[in-house]
Amino acid sequence: MSFLNPILLAVGLACVAAPIIIHILMRRKRQPIAWGAMQFLLQAYQQQRRRLRLEQVLLLAARCLIIALLALALGKPVIGAIREGFASPSRTLYVVLDNGLTQQIAVPGAAVSATGDASSSFAMAKARAIEAINQLDMQRGDQAGLIVAAGPAQGLVIPAASDLAQVRRVLEQVEATDSATDLPAAMEVARAAIASERTQGDGGGTDAIVYVASDLRVGSANLSKPLPALATDPRAEPVRIIAMAPASSGIDNVSVRAVSPLRPLVLASKDGGGPDAGLIAVRVDLARAGPSVNSPSISQVSVWAAAAGAIASASPSESAQRVSVNWTSGQTTASVTVSLAMPAAPSGDVLLVARCDADAIAGDNIAAAPITLRAGVNVVVVGTLSAAGNKIDSFSPADWFTLALAPAQAQAWQRLSGELRVSNVESRELLGVAAEQLPVSVREADVIIVTQPHELDDGAWRALRAASNRGVMLMVTPSDGEQTQLWADNLTETLGTGWKLSREASVVGASGDGGGAAIAGTTSASANDDLLGILRPELPDLLRPVRVQRLLSVVEGSTAGQVLLSLEDASGSGSASRPVVMATRAKFERGQQAGWVVVWLVPPSLSWTDLPAKPLMVPLVQELVRQGVGKSVPTRVGVAGVAIAGTRGGVEAAKQVVWREEAAGIDAQLLALGSANATGANARGVPQAAGLWAMRDAAGQRIATVAVNADTSASDTTPVDAAAVEKWLSATGASVAMVEAGASGGTGNENAQVLGSSRQPPPISLPLLIAAAIVAMLEALMARWFSHATVEKGAQGVTT
Incomplete structure (x- = not known):
């Protein structure tokens, strides 16, 4: 037997001494007073003494028993067998805390914290999670685990711990991030933890509960992504999901999705004032969500550029351009283009920044992109130049490329002084030499154009691959005058393009004057990767006079890369047209992307096509070079919660600028990838805070500067239907219960009701109270009976 209130039991049992003490006090000797009939009373007492003592003992025992029974009733005794029958299993609570970007929403009318920050959805979700943990009982064997859902989701307290106070402390230290919420991944962490607990036998008799602390808006609950099953056999091993009810009201929000120059290659002018009279075209992409989507509205955006030495502040510079974005009813995305003055610097890093006005989510109001101002682009044309002077009929492909890249520079020395610095190298200069013995122009090249690939040996192809790994753009054309193109296999094997080209050219189109096949301006490239994107609107007119005879x-x-230009489908059947110019990214050994590779399936030779003599030749080659060089540079814009592209072993990151008004400035703390204590990054070293990061190698040398922007896929503040969310969660095989968050975060009563309080067995207090009442009645009867006092009917006195 055990007692639920042992303290009250002890106090009650101590009170049993009260009747005994009173009885002893009543038996104290008194000073006798003699009177006439005393001897008769003493004689009667001596005759009845044994009976009187028995009566007194019985009354004393009855009174002590009454108090003891009351004490036992207050102590709430539980019989062991009954406790075992009513014992409920311990509970293991896995808190899935949504600390993604969507949870940064400021709650209108909510309390303000001690720091002056308005309360957010994240603060409310955290409070509800703490309330849920407070409902657990460590003495009962309850445990708690903590999983954060901001991508990449990870378990902070896994496996679950019995030290509930420590779990609360870890939870209180979690901060909202700029990453998108990944609930499927968080649920997978919970599933693995539950399965591990039950496989090891630690979960036998436990009640597994997953508590989802989130507003569950569109930005955080992607209902199109299925959730993992939390239990292999829901009947034998049930799991419960308790989720905060989805937010029911929409909140307006505008996010800056990206800022980027229209041309990825930005060339500085000689006077240091920037390219093209100091201006570049910058594109800003925005998105909006909330009730205002159904009505017209206006957003204000500031766009500015800062030099590398002036990036310590997120405030707009004096040269910032402020533009208005006019939203039409139903419009959710928009783009604006502004002409931006570059800082007065001949070369170096420049940061483009775009920021919209403050709204519900602060983290997605700003985006940045570092770019590099280049003094020029070094282009090497590998091939033999014609010695026939100005006779275009004898021009080689190397002549045509050189002329297209530097049309105004007739002399070789002049071609080395422009924005596109063109030099020529004979194929034989690449044969049989080590990488460090290659011509200086090849070693410093940004673009290498190979016009006679059949002359290259294996060593030359390896040199091209090494150049591509450095981000150099490669452009290869068939060898003019060669019937069999044996170099095609080397191209595929060395650069990993995935293409298998024919070894012989075929005649296309009609023969005779004006014969050949026309070229179409369609492409399979995406808008972001189209090397001819800027030129694309003008291509129909430029392509109209061009014909191809051999290809x-x-x-x-053919689907491994992008088809930039292809032959027109003369049959009109809609069948796939033959590619003319293709592009792809070369691959490293580890599958990482290197520089762009552009392959012409027709060389710029008048015996193959009349393209070199048409107006398209110059803009086509120049645009391919400028876009290819710009897009060959490893990406310098990352997304919070996603591993930075191009980072490999030993890379470190230093957070320099956090793009928030309240946290602008330099933070020199180094963040080692994989460090659990890295501020702004998770335990895997993935940046989860938007800002400017410096990638460094193991020696501390800077590799590149990367701007990490908020994951705007989580910027959608639209509410989600509660029934749809419940159905989505139920697909895990768990029973689902929703708790209302309330305007102030609730009091915890809803959590207690859904989590279930400790199921204690019913105490036997009521039977003890009944027994005490019965003994009290018996004591009253005995007291009356033992008094021997009677009242005779009609008598005027009392007879004893």
């Missing part, structure tokens, strides 16, 4: 074919892998 290599793509035997396999």
Whole structure:
């Protein structure tokens, strides 16, 4: 037997001494007073003494028993067998805390914290999670685990711990991030933890509960992504999900999705004032969500550029351009283009920044992109120049490329002084030499154009691959005058393009004057990767006079890259047209992307096509070079919660600028990838805070500066239907219960009701109270009976 209120039991049992003490006090000897009939009373007492003592003992025992029974009733005794029958299993609570970007929403009318920050959805979700943990009982064997859902989701307290106070402390230290919420991944962490607990036998008899602390808006609950099953057999091993009810009201929010120059290659002018009279075109992409989507509205955006030495502040510079974005009813995305003055610097890093006005989510109001001002682009044309002077009929492909890249520079020395610095190298200069013995122009090249690939040996192809790994753009054309193109296999094997080209060219189109096949301006490239994107609107007019007479074919892998130009489908059947110019990214050994590779399936030779003599040649080659160089540079814009592209072993990151008004400035703390204590990054070293990061190698040398922007896929503040969310959660095989958050975060009563309080067995207090009442009645009867006092009917006195 055990007692639920042992303290009250002890106090009650101590009170049993009261009747005994009173009885002893009543038996104290008194000073006798003699009177006439005393001897008769003493004689009667001596005759009845044994009976009187028995009566007194019985009354004393009855009175002590009454108090003891009352004490036992207050102590709430539980019989062991009954406790075992009513014992409920311990509970293991896995808190899935949404600390993604969507949870930064400021709650209108909510309390303000001690720091002056308005309360947010995240603060409310955290408070509800703490309330849920407070409902657990460590003495009962309850445990708690903590999983944060901001991508990449991770378990902070996994496996679950019995030290509930420590779990609360860890939870209180979690901060909202700029990453998108990944609930499926968080649920997978919970599933693995539950399965591990039950497989090891630690979960036998436990009640597994997953508590989802989130507003569950569109930005955080992607209902199109299925959730993992939390239990292999829901009947034998049930799991419960308790989720905060989805937010029911929409909140307006505008996010800056990206800022980027229209041309990825930005060339500085000689006077240091920037390219093209100091201006570049910058594009800003925005998105909006909330009730205002259904009505017109206006947003204000500030766009500015800062030099590398002036990036310590997130405030707009004096040269910032402020533009208005006019939203139409139903419009959710928009783009604006502004002409921006570059800082007066001949070369170096420049940061483009765009920021919209403050709204519900602060983290997605600003985006940045570092770019590099280049003094020029070094282009090497590998091939033999014609010695026939100005006779265009004898121009080689190397002549045509050189002329297209530097049309105004007739002399070789002049071609080395422009924005596109063109030099020529014979193929033989690449044969049989080590990488460090290659011509200086090749070693310093940004673009290498190969016009006679059949002359290259394996060593030369390896040199091209090494250049591509450094981000150099490669452009390869068939060898003019060669019937069999044996170099195609080397291209595929060395650069990993995935293409298998024919070894012989085929005649296309009609013969005779004006014969050949026309070229179409369609492309399979995406808008972001289209190397001819800027030129694309003008291509129909420029392509109209161009004809192709001979062409290599793509035997396999035509979908492995992008078709920039292709032949028109003369049959009108809609069948796939033959590619003319293709592009792709070369691959490292580890599958990482290197520089762009552009393959012409027709060389710029008048025996193959009349393209070199048409107006398209110059803009086509220049645009391919400028865009290819710009897009060959490893990306310098990352997304919070996603591993920075191009980072490999030993890379470190230092957070320099956090793009928030309240946290602008330099933070020199180094963040080692994989460090659990890295501020702004999770335990895997993935940046989860938007800002400017410096990638460094193991020696501390800077590799590149990367701008990490908020993941605007989580910027959608639209509410989600509660029934749809419940159905989505139920697909895990768990029973689902929703708790209302309330305007102030609730009091915890809803959590207690859904979590279930400790199921204690019913005490036997009521039977003890009944027994005490019965003994009290018996004591009263005995007291009356033992008094021997009677009242005779009609008598005027009392007879004893």
